[in-house]
Amino acid sequence: MRGRFITLEGPEGSGKSTQAAKLCERLGEQGIEVVKTREPGGTATGELIREILQHDRAGEPLFPESEALLFAASRAQLVRSVILPALEGGAWVVCDRFADSTTAYQGYGRGFSVDDMLNINSFAVDGAQPDVTLLLDVDVALGFDRIQKRNTENGVENDRFEREAREFHERVRQGYLALAKRFPDRFRVIDASRDEGSVQCRVWETVCRALGMEAG
Ligand code: TYD
Secondary structure, three states, X not given: OOOOEEEEEOOOOOXXXXXXXXXXHHHHHOOOOEEEEEOOOOOHHHHXXXXXXXXXXXOOXXXXXXXXXXXXXXXXXXXXXXXXXXXXXXXXXXXXXXXXXXXXXXXXXXXXXXXXXXXXXXXXXXXXXXXXXXXXXXXXXXXXXXXXXXXXXXXXXXXXXXXXXXXXXXXXXXXXXXXXXXOOOOEEEEEOOOOHHHHHHHHHHHXXXXXXXXXX
């Protein structure tokens, strides 16, 4: 039987990565084989693209058009080499960001046509549509407080997206909420301003309900 495909989306500092890890643990405890991956990245090619996108590795300013297509290229590689083979083999896939990130960040955030972004995504993903997308929604200011704290603790600088203006991130957040309204069958919005444990419970209940599993 084909596995299930779950994606986590949200603005900066929404806690997606932590929640993705916890969700995978919980699914594993149910005896489900889970493949956890992330975007951009998840393949050798994708990780190289991630360096360009996030850390200016090429050493030159990136045009927004190139940025959009590089995200799509990383995704095309990940879908074909990791996601589709895993799903076809019966494993479940949990992906930390996926195509909706391009629509939210490059479409709503950068101001490209949302329909153009949806078309680029559909070319990249070869029909790999998430069964459920968890939108971890958080206020931009709160998300940034979390990021500053984490980056200071880890002694790292803000990356290229974290350096964008607050207005950019506000458009991204509103864009995500618009997508959740536009695709209500697939999206579930979770309030990610709450503490980690509460969000974890909501994530689990939501996945169980969306995919018809016992919450246990
Ligand atoms: P990441 O370290 O995964 O950030 P986060 O912890 O916030 O998920 O970095 C991914 C960054 O790339 C993030 O700022 C969002 C951005 N992004 C896009 O702009 N478009 C995309 O299609 C994807 C996948 C990510």
